[in-house]
Amino acid sequence: MTPRPLPTSPAPHRVVALLRPPQAPFPLACATEVFGDHGPAIPARYAFELCTEHPGPVRTGAGYDMVVTTGLEALERADTVLVPGWHQPPGTEAPPAVVAAIRAAHRGGARVVGLCSGAFLLAAAGLLDGRRAATHWARAAELATRFPQVRVDPAVLYVDHGDVATSAGSAAGVDLCLHLVSSDQGAAYAMRVARQLVMPPHREGCQLQYAELPTSGPVADSLAPLLEWLSGRLDQPVSVAEMAVRSQVSARTLTRRFSEQLGISPGRWLLDRRIAATRALLEETDLSVETIAGRVGLSSAVNLRRRFHEALRTTPAAYRRAFRAERAG
Template identity: 85%
Template structure:
């Protein structure tokens, strides 16, 4: 896996999305919102464009056509090729021209990314053979049947191998795209994009897909007030028992609610937030590791280094050198390798 961070002085990372009729507008919008223009408040480090097999009007699922002027030749200059969905009927073959273009881009070193059912295109190109991949839970069985060499995981939100990445349903595409931005540009830059989109911090890939949700009415026993309470107290030694007491439930009931609503455990969610806060402070401040440890509730520099290395397979000092170097216009040495779960949580209550 080859991480590809970019210094601020480098040309924008070019993302090219390949559209196929009938195109899912939501999947496309998820990618465009992350990689597109965010105005002067956020420096542009990506350029986003669209292409298609036959330039011209591309029919969408929303009842209108999009005029796409670029053909598959656009993939030749892409740093990331993105397939935002594949809405063809079961058994439909991916066009050979698209398969060939995706393979060429991958051989050249471009990162190939799919959102939702776009994984069928990556599988047809042979890029997922012998590798874990995911797609929308409703099409996971079809993907496994059509491409038996792909190790389909229907439970997770996304899987990133560095050169190839797949996501679950369309909303999980936002999580994957923000994850890629974080790997490329650092957590602080990704968090600025998320705030601009009025999005919470992205979910980690190992969290569960939501196969069943309430069909109407408010979500019972919402965790939102608790999450806001915890987020404002990361500098304090909040444990799962404290979270359960705040919610006036048992730790077992709290764990069940986290699994149902967030697809993860309370301890893992809390540690994710502490690691995300650590990354942002390493990127944007000169605070010592000891000071950061106390600010994010990890108690000591020793504990922070251990947790950070478990999560990102690198040290706080190496991470800071990587992402602070870009501010000086120097070539970064590379972020922690993507393609593995970012957080390896300890036992419940251990954050």
């Protein structure tokens, strides 16, 4: 069935994307695909423009340059200012001129949106003070450390405050952009755009990123044998005292080593591994929650559900359904 024509809009909503080298190509592509030109099938309701602090070639993280001819003055006429990722080396500050331009645009009524690491610039401008914010799960701890006044939520896809919005990484940027289109232009228009992008029409911002839980990563020789031993015994209860005996150190020394090398306690590390194993079994098998609880050392279905919800804010059944639906799609 041919969709009904959508009404035209006399005044396109101006979206200005602020770039900085090395620009991440993917979040910019997410914004371009949603707010850019969709051809004659979908009436143009957005005018999409790029700007940068220093017009000219802008290096990307993929090794090629983009020529951006417009400077920060473009933000003065924006209805939405969009930051599609932001490279800010540790120990450095955001450029004062950029921060001032972002603040001025916000004061002037522009909506300011940060995709993925774009939240770092919004935080530097003070637009996220006292507010919840999303960013890529792998950088959530860094954002929280650098900007303690921001309430970083490492799990959700996006957070929209109306005047300010932030998203998690990768495809979550598309989710936020489609959400904004729906807010601006209505669900029918957003659904038409999503269909052209071969995307689901809507995912709620509160949906989880479902990122990998923390693992040990590279660790010193003093912990590596213990972590390998624990990983092979997830179905068994293991106390910190037993871990200490296995490592031939005191429980206090073991706890200090975990804190120094992994940033968490021994018990927390072990629980994270049990939750990660639970997720793998939910994704890859049809085992019951009770059976999974026994295999990952969480003793009962009740305990597994409680721990799983604390970690991921969803139930095992909902998690399994989400991944089955994603795989089927």
